[in-house]
Structures are given as structure tokens and as C-alpha cells.
Amino acid sequence: MIRIERAMMRNKIDEPALKGIHVYNERIEVLGENAAGPTESLESVQGHDHASEHPGLEAQNRNVPPPEANPFMQQFIEIMQRMAPQPQPQPQSHDAVIGKNYEVVRRQGAKVFAGTTDPAEAEEWLRNTERVLDRIECTSEQKLRYAVSLFEKDALDWWETIPGSKNRLITLTWNDFLKEFTDKYTPPVYKNRKKVEFLELKQNELSVAGYELQFVRLSKYAPEEVSTDELRRDKFERGLRLEIREKIAIKPPSSGALLEAALRAEETSIERSSTEAKRKKLTGNLNPTPGQSGAVSFRGSGLQRGWYRDRGMGQTSRSPSVFSG
Known part of the structure; x- marks a missing residue:
């Protein structure tokens, strides 16, 4: 009740x-x-809904109209x-979820990795894989499983030599994976070489945009050199060509403002160089070269000299060799 x-x-x-x-x-x-x-x-x-258990009563009930x-x-x-509890769907097991998402990782752009001797290639694979795993918002354990699932050939052979990697319940963490991977494929000697490359980086023949691209790519190997915006700005400015630095009259307040000023200075320099080249080309057409002196004197200089010489002698007639028939 x-x-x-x-x-x-x-x-x-x-x-x-x-x-x-x-x-x-x-x-x-x-x-x-x-x-x-x-x-x-x-x-x-x-x-x-249910059939009667008594056949005789069932036959008798056929003639009885159904009750209202x-x-x-x-x-x-x-x-x-409505008050009765509704059956709830059973949650998928952890392994089922992991297995289902292996293909999702690949569809999102993750690439298989067979190993390499090029540290830059290994860095690019790891960066792309991390970007995909962050996009699907998985846990650290899932990151490790998904990343390892992309290994094949030499990379898989190497991974199986890592202690604990063959256990079904992997005891390694995602940070352990990152350390093992970078130690193997991007060793310290490679990172030191890239750091020196950054410290010696100059614009030279690069455009400002190309110089900035190299600056950003190499700066991660020397984080202490760009730990603040002021340090980043000073390092970038020192690497610019002198003609660009001279056009930046006032020190920009930030590295972003410095880049914008350098791009404007470069554009001005390119326009000036183009204008000077056009002017030199035009001037070169007007001024005769030594090999062209005879043609120019034939056009006017010789006649003028003859005309003035005749005037000086009291004669005003022009040379008959030019105007006579």
C-alpha cells in the first residue's frame, strides 16, 4: 500500500x-x-495474454465477450x-575501449614508426603522435598503449628490449616512454649540435620570415636563451642583417613587434633595391659605352663639330657630304 x-x-x-x-x-x-x-x-x-491452463474453460470462454x-x-x-527499475547498459571493458580506439588514432593522422637513424624524423613522428593523442583526450596509460601500437619492424624490436614492455599490464608510464624514446632516437649529442646551431644562427641570405622559422625551430634546444621575451627579442635582433637592424630606429617592446618591424624594414629595402636597379638600367641605356662611341658621334657629334668649325671660319653652310645628292 x-x-x-x-x-x-x-x-x-x-x-x-x-x-x-x-x-x-x-x-x-x-x-x-x-x-x-x-x-x-x-x-x-x-x-x-497467457493461454488458459484448462481447455474446457478455454472453449467456454470463447463465447464470452471480453470484459471491458x-x-x-x-x-x-x-x-x-514506470516505477520498475530499467535495465542499464553494461559498460564496455577497459580492453574493449582500448582496442576500439586503435583505429581512431590512425584515422586522426597518427603514423606507424619503423625506426630511423635521422633524429629529425623521429622528432617529427613523436610531435605528430602527441598532437593526435592530445586531440582524442586519452589518459597517460592509453597514450602509452596507442603510441606503442604504432611501432613496427626495428622500432618494435627495440621497444621489446625495454624492461617491463612485454607485460600485458604495462608498468611503464608515459613519461618513461618519452625518456626512452628520446634517449634512443634523439640522443644528447644531437641536441647539443642543434643548440650550437641556434647560438650561431644569423640571417645572412635568408629572408626575415625564413630566419624567424629557423629561429623558432632551433630555440627549443636552448630554452635558457629564450626563457623570457626580452631574451628572445635580443637574440633575434642580433641575428638580423645590418641593413635591417639600421632601419629599426626604436627598440620594439616585444619580440612580436620586432618581427613586424623587421618585415617592414625588409620590404622597404627590397623596394629601394628594385628602384635603384631600374634607375641604373635606364642610365646605362642613355650613357654610351666605349664600344658604342662611333655610333653616337655619327648621330650628331661629328656634324655639330663640323658645323661649329665652319661657323668659326665665317662659313655657315653645312657639310655637303650629308645633305647633297
Whole structure:
């Protein structure tokens, strides 16, 4: 009766609608508002879903019209069905989730790794793999499993030599993996060489954009040299060509502002060089070269000299060799 009362409170069923309901051994009698009403079972209310156990009664009931459905009883059954706990889907096992996402990692752009002797190639593979794993938001344990699943050939042979790597429940952590991988494929001697390359980096014949690209790529090998924006700005400016530095009159407040100023200075320098080249080309066409002096004198200089010479002698006639027939 407590459950019925709760159902009444939740679904706002009028009390008179349930006062005639009595439960006897899993049978529900609906008496309505008077005690002389008909008695119905769950089977009768739900439409006699189950076949009768007595063949004689079943044949006799075929000629009896079905009883009218009691609306109060139908409402009560619906309430009981809603109150019954619903089956919850079983969560997938941890291994099933891991296995399902192996293909997801590859579809997101992760590449297999067979090993390499080029540290730059190994760095690029690791950077791309970390980017993919961060995108799918997996745990550190899953990162380790997914990364190792991309190994093949020489890389897989190497990984299986790492203590603890063959255990089904891997005892290594993601940080352990990063250390083992970098020690193997990007050894300290390679990192030191890249650090020296950064310390000696100059723009030279590079464009400002190309110089900035190399600066960013190599700066990770010398983090102490660019630990603050001021250090980064000073190091970048010292590597610029002199003609670019001279055009940056005021020291920019940040490394980003310095890059913008350097790009503008480079553009101005390119425009000036182009203008000077055009002017020299034009001037070269107007000024005769030593090999072209005869042609120029034929065009006017010789005639003018003859004309002035004749004037000086009191003669005003031009040379007959040019104008006579």
C-alpha cells in the first residue's frame, strides 16, 4: 500500500480511483466505488495474454465477450511499470575501449614508426603522435598503449628490449616512454649540435620570415636563451642583417613587434633595391659605352663639330657630304 500511495503522489491519481484495489496473491481486484464490482486479474486487464491452463474453460470462454478494460487499472499498471527499475547498459571493458580506439588514432593522422637513424624524423613522428593523442583526450596509460601500437619492424624490436614492455599490464608510464624514446632516437649529442646551431644562427641570405622559422625551430634546444621575451627579442635582433637592424630606429617592446618591424624594414629595402636597379638600367641605356662611341658621334657629334668649325671660319653652310645628292 505504501508503493501505491507513492504512485498516487507522483502521478496525482485520485484516491477514489484506487480505494477499490486489493492485492491477493499477485491478483489485483478492482471493485470501483462499491464492493460489489467485478474482480479482474492482471491477465484479464492485459487482454488475456497467457493461454488458459484448462481447455474446457478455454472453449467456454470463447463465447464470452471480453470484459471491458478498467481505465483505473490500466493507469495503475502503467505507474507500476514506470516505477520498475530499467535495465542499464553494461559498460564496455577497459580492453574493449582500448582496442576500439586503435583505429581512431590512425584515422586522426597518427603514423606507424619503423625506426630511423635521422633524429629529425623521429622528432617529427613523436610531435605528430602527441598532437593526435592530445586531440582524442586519452589518459597517460592509453597514450602509452596507442603510441606503442604504432611501432613496427626495428622500432618494435627495440621497444621489446625495454624492461617491463612485454607485460600485458604495462608498468611503464608515459613519461618513461618519452625518456626512452628520446634517449634512443634523439640522443644528447644531437641536441647539443642543434643548440650550437641556434647560438650561431644569423640571417645572412635568408629572408626575415625564413630566419624567424629557423629561429623558432632551433630555440627549443636552448630554452635558457629564450626563457623570457626580452631574451628572445635580443637574440633575434642580433641575428638580423645590418641593413635591417639600421632601419629599426626604436627598440620594439616585444619580440612580436620586432618581427613586424623587421618585415617592414625588409620590404622597404627590397623596394629601394628594385628602384635603384631600374634607375641604373635606364642610365646605362642613355650613357654610351666605349664600344658604342662611333655610333653616337655619327648621330650628331661629328656634324655639330663640323658645323661649329665652319661657323668659326665665317662659313655657315653645312657639310655637303650629308645633305647633297
